[in-house]
Amino acid sequence: MMIDRRLVQEVDWVLLGLVLLHSLIGVFFIYSSSNFLAGGYHVRQLVWIGASLIVLLLVLAVDYKFFVSLSVYFYGLTVALLAATLVFARFVAGTKSWITLGLLQFQPSEMAKIVMILVFARLFAEYKSAYLTTQHTLFALLLSGAPLILIILQPDLGTAMTFLAIIGGAFILAGLKRKAILLFLLAALVLGIGVWSVGLKDYQKKRVTTLVNPLHDPRGSGYQVIQSKIAIGAGGLSGKGFMKGSQSQLRFLPARHTDFIFSVIGEEVGFLGVLAVIVLYFFMLARMFLSVSKARDRAGVYIIFTASLLLAFQFLVNILMIIGLFPVVGITLPLISYGGSSLLTSYIACGLVLNVKMRRFANV
Amino acid sequence: MPEENIYEDLSLVRRRANTVFWVISGLIFLALSYYWKIQIVDHKKFSDLAEANRTRQRALAAPRGLISDRNGEVLADNRASFKVSLIRENIKDLEASLVAVGRLLEIDVETLRRRIGQYKDLQQFEPIVIKDGLSSVDVAPIESRRLEFPELVVDAEPQRFYPNGALAAHVLGYLQERTPEEIRAEPDRAAPAGEMVGKTGIERQYDDILRGEDGKVIEVVDSLGRVRSETERQNPVQGGKVVLTLDNRLQALAEESLQGREGVVVALDPRSGEILALASFPTFDPNRFITRFTPDEWTQLINDPLAPLENRSIRGLYAPGSIFKVVMGLGGLGFRYVTPGTTVYCSGSTEIYGAVRHCWFAPGHGSMDLADAIKNSCNIYFYTLGRRMGIDMIALAAGRMGLGKKTDVDLAGEKEGLVPSSEWKTRTLKTPWYPGETISIAIGQGQLQVTPLQIAALTALVANRGTRIRPQLFKSASAGAKARPAAADGAGAAAPAEPPFAPATFESVITGMWRSVNDGGTGNGAFVEGMDVCGKTGSTQVVSRESAERLSRAGREIKTHSWFSGFAPRDNPRIVVTVLVEYGGGGGATAAPVAGRIFKLFFGSPKEVQGR
Numbered sequence: 001m002m003i004d005r006r007l008v009q010e011v012d013w014v015l016l017g018l019v020l021l022h023s024l025i026g027v028f029f030i031y032s033s034s035n036f037l038a039g040g041y042h043v044r045q046l047v048w049i050g051a052s053l054i055v056l057l058l059v060l061a062v063d064y065k066f067f068v069s070l071s072v073y074f075y076g077l078t079v080a081l082l083a084a085t086l087v088f089a090r091f092v093a094g095t096k097s098w099i100t101l102g103l104l105q106f107q108p109s110e111m112a113k114i115v116m117i118l119v120f121a122r123l124f125a126e127y128k129s130a131y132l133t134t135q136h137t138l139f140a141l142l143l144s145g146a147p148l149i150l151i152i153l154q155p156d157l158g159t160a161m162t163f164l165a166i167i168g169g170a171f172i173l174a175g176l177k178r179k180a181i182l183l184f185l186l187a188a189l190v191l192g193i194g195v196w197s198v199g200l201k202d203y204q205k206k207r208v209t210t211l212v213n214p215l216h217d218p219r220g221s222g223y224q225v226i227q228s229k230i231a232i233g234a235g236g237l238s239g240k241g242f243m244k245g246s247q248s249q250l251r252f253l254p255a256r257h258t259d260f261i262f263s264v265i266g267e268e269v270g271f272l273g274v275l276a277v278i279v280l281y282f283f284m285l286a287r288m289f290l291s292v293s294k295a296r297d298r299a300g301v302y303i304i305f306t307a308s309l310l311l312a313f314q315f316l317v318n319i320l321m322i323i324g325l326f327p328v329v330g331i332t333l334p335l336i337s338y339g340g341s342s343l344l345t346s347y348i349a350c351g352l353v354l355n356v357k358m359r360r361f362a363n364v
Numbered sequence: 365m366p367e368e369n370i371y372e373d374l375s376l377v378r379r380r381a382n383t384v385f386w387v388i389s390g391l392i393f394l395a396l397s398y399y400w401k402i403q404i405v406d407h408k409k410f411s412d413l414a415e416a417n418r419t420r421q422r423a424l425a426a427p428r429g430l431i432s433d434r435n436g437e438v439l440a441d442n443r444a445s446f447k448v449s450l451i452r453e454n455i456k457d458l459e460a461s462l463v464a465v466g467r468l469l470e471i472d473v474e475t476l477r478r479r480i481g482q483y484k485d486l487q488q489f490e491p492i493v494i495k496d497g498l499s500s501v502d503v504a505p506i507e508s509r510r511l512e513f514p515e516l517v518v519d520a521e522p523q524r525f526y527p528n529g530a531l532a533a534h535v536l537g538y539l540q541e542r543t544p545e546e547i548r549a550e551p552d553r554a555a556p557a558g559e560m561v562g563k564t565g566i567e568r569q570y571d572d573i574l575r576g577e578d579g580k581v582i583e584v585v586d587s588l589g590r591v592r593s594e595t596e597r598q599n600p601v602q603g604g605k606v607v608l609t610l611d612n613r614l615q616a617l618a619e620e621s622l623q624g625r626e627g628v629v630v631a632l633d634p635r636s637g638e639i640l641a642l643a644s645f646p647t648f649d650p651n652r653f654i655t656r657f658t659p660d661e662w663t664q665l666i667n668d669p670l671a672p673l674e675n676r677s678i679r680g681l682y683a684p685g686s687i688f689k690v691v692m693g694l695g696g697l698g699f700r701y702v703t704p705g706t707t708v709y710c711s712g713s714t715e716i717y718g719a720v721r722h723c724w725f726a727p728g729h730g731s732m733d734l735a736d737a738i739k740n741s742c743n744i745y746f747y748t749l750g751r752r753m754g755i756d757m758i759a760l761a762a763g764r765m766g767l768g769k770k771t772d773v774d775l776a777g778e779k780e781g782l783v784p785s786s787e788w789k790t791r792t793l794k795t796p797w798y799p800g801e802t803i804s805i806a807i808g809q810g811q812l813q814v815t816p817l818q819i820a821a822l823t824a825l826v827a828n829r830g831t832r833i834r835p836q837l838f839k840s841a842s843a844g845a846k847a848r849p850a851a852a853d854g855a856g857a858a859a860p861a862e863p864p865f866a867p868a869t870f871e872s873v874i875t876g877m878w879r880s881v882n883d884g885g886t887g888n889g890a891f892v893e894g895m896d897v898c899g900k901t902g903s904t905q906v907v908s909r910e911s912a913e914r915l916s917r918a919g920r921e922i923k924t925h926s927w928f929s930g931f932a933p934r935d936n937p938r939i940v941v942t943v944l945v946e947y948g949g950g951g952g953a954t955a956a957p958v959a960g961r962i963f964k965l966f967f968g969s970p971k972e973v974q975g976r
Contacts, residue, residue, distance in 0.1 A: 130376060173380050227587075230417065233402045233410020246418045250586035271403040278396050282389060289385035292378045301374055305381040312388045319395050323402060 010358035011060065012291070018284040019335060019350050023049045023343070025277065026261065026336035032243045033256035033264045034338070041257055041338050048340040052347035059351030063359060067352075068125070068299050071118035075143075078115045081108040082150035097156045109159040110345045112147045113166065117306045117352065119143060120170040125299035131175040140171065155201065158317075158330035165313040166306050173305055224254045225324040232266035232274075232323060239270030257338040259330060263322050277336075278319070285312050288350070291357045300356040307349040311335075419595065420585045425559070426576025427522035429603030431536060431566055434638075434839055437612040438527060440536055440567070442602075445523035446498040448506060449491030450480065454515040461515055468506065468513065469495050487588050491517055497655050524560065524654050530647045532615050534675035535608070535639075535775070535837060537565020538650040560654070565675070566606060566837060569774050573841050576603035605842035609638035617965050618643035621958040626670060627926075627945035628677045628816040630835075631962055634824035634931055634940045637833030639773070641962070642817075644680075646672040678771075678778040681813040682944060685902030686741045686886075686951065687927050688762075688808030690826060692749055693734050693873045695761025698865035701752045704872040707731045710744035717800045721747055738876025739885035741901060743807050750806025755797055758805055759785035764864035766832070767814055771821045773835040782813040808902060819929045820942035826877070827898075827931035827940055829870045830863030874898055878934050881956075889956030890930055890941075892963045898937075899930020899959065901951030923947040928955035932963050939966050 027049070031042035059067075067074075085099045085108050097107050123140055132140075144167045151160045176184070196205065231247035234240065245267035247253045256264055266274050288308035295301045311334045318333040320326035332339055334346040402410065431440035448469060455461045462480075466473045476494060483492045503518050510516075524539055539560040561575070562568035579600035584592045611631075618629035618641040631641040648665065657665065665672065674680065684691075696702040712728035713720055723729065723743040729736070737745035750758060762768060768783035782788075784805065786797035804810035817835055824833050877898035880887035887899040904925040926948030931937040941959040948954035 169384060172384060173377050175376075175380070227417075229402060230410050230413045232399065233406055234414035235403055236407040236411065237404060246414055246584075250418050250584070250592065252414075252417050252587040266399065266403065271399060274399050274403065275396065278392060278399075282392060285385070285389070289381060292374075292381040295374065298374060298377065301377045301381065305377075305384070309384065309388075312385070312392075316388060316391055316395070319392070319399075323395075323398055325395065325398060 006361075007358055010361070012287070012354055012357050015284065015287045015291075015350070015354060015357075016056075018280065018287065019347070020049075020053075022277075022280065022284065022335040025265075025280075026333075026338070028242070029261050029264050029268070029336070030257045030338045032245075032268060033248045033253070033261065035243075036249070044340075045338050045343070048343050051340075052344045055344060056347045056351035056354075059348055060355050060358065062355075064121075064300065064303055064352060064355045067118050068122045068303075071115065071122045074115045075119050075147075078108060078112045079146055079150065082112060082147055085109075086150060086153055097154045097159070107159075107341045109151045109154065109156055109163075110341045112151065113159070113162060113310055113345055114348050114352075116144060116147065116163065116166055117303055117310070117349070120166070120306055121299040121302040124170065124174050124302055125297065127174060128298070129175070131177050132171065132180065134180075136174075137171070137176075137180060140167075140174075152195075156330070161317070161329060162310065162314055162331065166310060169309040169313075170302065170306055173302060224260070224328055225322075227252045227254065228260050228263040228322045229324055231260075231263045235267040235270040235273075237270050238272050239266075239268045242268050244268060259318070259328075259332055259337065260322055261337050262319055262333050266322075281315055285315070288353050291353055294357045294360045296356075296360045300360075303356050304353050307352045310349050311346060418584050418586075420583050420591075422581050422583060424579035424581060424598075424600045425521055426578045426600035427602045428524055428576060429574040429842070430605045431574070432605065432607050433610045433612040433615070434607065434640075435612060436607075439532055439608070439610070439612070441525045441527055442522045443525040444500060444520040445496070446500065446503040446518055446520050447493050447496035448498065448503065449493045449517050449519065451489060451491050451515050451517060452480070453488040465494070465513065465516065468509070468516075471495065487590070489588070489590050491519075497523075524651075526650050528616075529651065530649045531612075531619065532610060532642070533565075533647045533650050534644045534677070535565055535610060535615075535642050536650055537567040537569075538563055538648075538653040539567055540653055563653075564673075564777070565775060566608065568776055570606050570838065570841070573604040573606055577601040607839040607841070608837050609633075609636075609640065609839045610642070610837065611640045614641040614962060614965060615643065617641070618962060619645065619647070621943075621961055622945065625945050625948060626676070627943070627948065627955075628680060629944075629958060629962065630677055630816055630820040630940075630942040631966070632820055632824060632833075632835055632940050634827040634833060634937050637821075637824065637835045638839065639835050639837050640939065640966075642677050642837070644674070644676040646670050648672045675775065675777070676944070677816045678773060678775055680815060680944070681779055681781055682816070682925055682927075683810070683812050683904040684767075684808040684814045684819060685904040685925070685927050686808055687819055687900050687902035687929055688805075688812065689738055689741060689746050690873055690877070690900050691762050691765050691767070691822070692746050692753075692758065692806055693738055693876065694765065694826075694865055694869055695753060695758060696749045697734065697869045697872065698761065698764075699753065699757055701757075702734060702749060704735070705733055707733050708737065708742075708745040708748045710742050712744075714744050714747060716747055716751060716803055719800065721803060733872070735872045735876035735879060738873060738900065739879035739883060741880070741886045746806045747803050750802050751799070753802075753806075754799075755802045755805060756785050756787070758802065759783050759788075761864075762812075765822050765825060767812075767818055767822065771815075771817050771835050773817060774838050778817070779815055781815055781818055782811055784811040809904065816942055816944045819927070819944075820940055823929045823931055823940045823942060825864065826870055826873065827937035829867040829874075830865055832863070874934065876900075877930060881930060886950075886952040887928060887930065887956045889952055890928060890960040890963065892932065892960055892967065895932045895963060895967050896934035897930055897932040897960070897963055898934050899928055899941075899956065901956055902927030902929075903949070903951045923949050926954040927951045928959045930959055930963075932967070939963065 027042050027045050030045050034041040081099065085097065089099050097109055099106060099108055123143065127136065148160060148163050151163060227247060231245060231253050234247060243249065245264060247267050248256050248264045253260055253263055265277060285308060288304065292301045292304045295304055314331050314334045317326055317331045321328055321331065332342045334342065427442040430438055432438050450465065462473050462476050466476050471494065479494055480492060486492065506516060506518055526536065540563045542561050562571040567574065577600060579598045581594055582596040583594050586592055614631050618631060621629060622643060622645040626645055629641060629643040630639065632639045697704065709731045710723050710729040712726045713722045729740050729742045732740065732742065732745065762783040768781055770778045770780055789795060789797045801810055805812055821833065821835055877900050878896065879885050881890050881897045881899045886901040890897050890899050926945040928951050929942040931940045941962045943955040943958045945954045
């Protein structure tokens with residue numbers, strides 16, 4: 001595969017810069033919240049950023065059409081891996097989501113997110129009418145339902161919700177009739193009640209009830225939200241200073257460098273820091289979403305949209321979750337939270353957006 | 365690629381994508397407004413919560429004030445009690461460590477493992493106490509091998525220590541943790557739960573002075589409770605020192621003189637009421653309350669039929685026996701039933717109210733006046749006097765001499781005793797007084813009940829020729845002491861009241877007491893060359909039903925209690941000594957010699973004292 005010079009010029013360097021900027025902000029606060037732990041998390045994160053950047057560049061090198069055309073095989077492979085995970089993986093923190101291949105550990109559910117982006121692009125690329133027919137809806141549901149159920153079974157509530165968001169987004173884009181929306185809502189309600197009473201583990205139920213009243217269970221799942229709110233609230237306008245937050249430095253805050261990293265930001269650099277990160281993130285998301293106008297075809301629009309939605313949804317849920325406006329479902333702050341799997345997924349998603357954007361004139 | 369793709373109309377999907385983006389953006393900025401609320405509006409609240417999270421207060425125990433005798437001899441001290449704890453976090457190889465630590469501290473490995481196992485849920489850095497109550501000598505080998513045992517920490521805490529063991533135990537009292545009921549009763553008292561407070565004796569009476577002020581440290585802790593630093597420290601302040609009126613040497617001799625027999629020795633200064641010695645046997649070691657009893661030891665202690673925890677000097681109730689003849693003599697003279705010259709003839713027995721009564725001396729004492737009747741402890745004289753006075757005048761005299769009421773010594777739990785009267789009997793027993801009973805009372809038997817300290821106070825009253833004193837143990841407190849208790853003010857002067865009888869009334873009685881000791885009377889066992897000891901013996905013949913049961917449980921043969929109470933010198937007396945030996949037999953044979961030894965030591969003839 002040869003990379004055209006014109007293509008390199010078309011890369012959205014601003015977007016790539018924003019992605020790297022967020023990653024670096026993440027590294028700083030990972031350092032602040034974990035430097036007293038053994039393990040050198042900030043260094044590991046830097047290595048992951050490097051590796052993810054390489055993968056992103058590789059993604060750019062290949063025309064997204066090629067990925068879309070392979071999506072059927074990716075899909076088959078992913079479903080197989082998800083099924084294998086359920087069978088072979090050992091429980092880690094109550095879920096079976098990690099699979100070990102030699103020295104590498106990874107989460108097939110992360111890979112599934114990317115694959116679904118491509119699958120939807122492929123599925124809806126040829127679909128040109130304004131609204132989805134029942135037949136198409138059912139087929140798409142069937143296609144996305146298989147990996148979704150496998151993820152729910154792990155059980156990984158956070159990933160399942162992200163997954164649902166992508167599916168929902170794709171359907172919205174393809175055009176849902178009012179009747180279908182009502183039907184979906186009804187089905188979701190029935191499914192929700194069913195899952196609540198049968199499928200959810202106690203700890204998951206607790207997370208939802210904790211949302212209503214965190215003090216209900218201050219030592220258990222409520223603890224995280226209470227400590228997180230204390231950290232953020234104590235930060236005030238300008239924060240306690242980098243590496244000076246008592247909630248994070250004295251370890252009152254759980255999952256400081258992963259799910260709750262934004263609480264560290266809130267505590268140490270205050271509302272001003274929170275505002276800065278949210279505005280920066282908004283600019284990045286805007287630049288991603290609004291690239292749909294640059295996509296040369298329907299598949300490109302779907303890729304840009306679902307990939308952007310992937311980041312936007314996780315970002316939104318995470319910043320709501322840590323202040324107790326959403327159940328604690330284990331959704332990380334994309335690009336900023338520590339963690340290779342999540343970082344790699346985010347970079348690939350951004351890579352796909354850049355890929356579509358830079359190839360808008362590919363055929364000319 | 366097919367040509368038509370380029371011209372494909374994507375505006376609809378693009379519009380939808382944009383809509384979704386703006387909806388999400390709206391939600392993101394809504395979330396931002398909630399961050400505003402938490403970080404700006406409610407900042408203070410969360411800031412306080414964060415502060416409360418990170419700090420923890422820990423109390424630093426204050427050492428109690430010292431208690432010393434009048435010469436500065438320390439009776440209650442503090443010493444550092446060391447405890448050794450093990451921190452698992454610092455252990456590389458648990459098994460090897462347990463073996464080494466077990467050998468060092470002489471704990472068997474199984475015990476050690478079980479102890480650690482009990483606390484396995486604690487954080488790894490939390491110290492687990494594996495041995496406590498150690499002395500500095502015990503921990504020296506541990507301190508010297510610090511580097512070899514990074515997992516061991518040694519902490520010191522001040523702990524009450526009574527260097528003389530059981531000496532003056534009943535005066536000093538003992539410490540115990542407050543019971544939940546006591547905490548409920550006095551919720552605002554400054555002692556935190558779990559702290560040792562004075563339960564009896566001086567430790568209880570002057571607890572407010574003796575208890576120091578606990579200090580505190582405010583520590584910064586992390587979420588696991590591990591201490592990171594200290595933000596504030598207030599050092600503990602030791603409690604005030606209390607100086608007692610006791611004389612260490614007299615106290616030691618008093619305890620030794622009881623020779624392991626149940627009984628009481630009281631010595632006090634009649635001029636001030638200062639108690640020089642207050643011994644009660646059997647006794648106990650107050651240190652055991654600090655280092656904790658085993659359950660067996662505790663059960664044994666509180667079920668002991670001889671009740672070693674009881675302070676017999678203020679809580680033991682005894683018939684005064686012939687000692688009461690002093691009261692009879694004073695009443696007879698004071699209320700003018702007899703004069704010093706009035707004589708009564710003793711033939712060894714007499715018939716009163718239709719019953720034949722015997723004197724203890726069968727051949728009879730012949731004709732004698734009051735002084736000789738006291739010297740000889742003649743029953744016939746006092747039977748006669750008792751019949752003349754009647755019970756209510758006897759009760760009046762006894763009341764004036766301080767019997768039937770507390771001496772108000774500064775010890776809690778004092779008993780009043782009992783002086784029966786006709787009014788008392790109709791009130792409590794609903795039966796009239798029989799004149800025959802008066803005859804028993806006249807020689808100190810019947811329902812009469814006194815404490816040894818009452819007898820000592822009574823003797824001081826006689827020695828002072830009618831000037832009352834209040835016995836007391838508190839001499840002074842160090843300047844730093846927080847509050848002077850009301851009871852500690854103005855020694856003997858606190859009990860002025862009018863004298864029970866005119867000073868002259870006392871002289872014949874005192875003459876009798878002098879003769880009793882110095883002129884071949886019943887008290888000659890207390891004789892000390894050149895000291896003009898005056899005293900009266902007594903033997904109580906009545907054994908109450910409870911005492912009899914108590915005795916048989918203790919496996920004792922039933923004998924009479926043995927009394928002696930006296931003072932010296934005859935003029936300007938400086939010391940009163942009262943001795944009671946339970947089941948000691950005749951007062952002259954058992955109690956008087958004990959008193960004699962106290963007098964000898966007090967007047968400085970140590971050689972004779974030691975010849976035992």
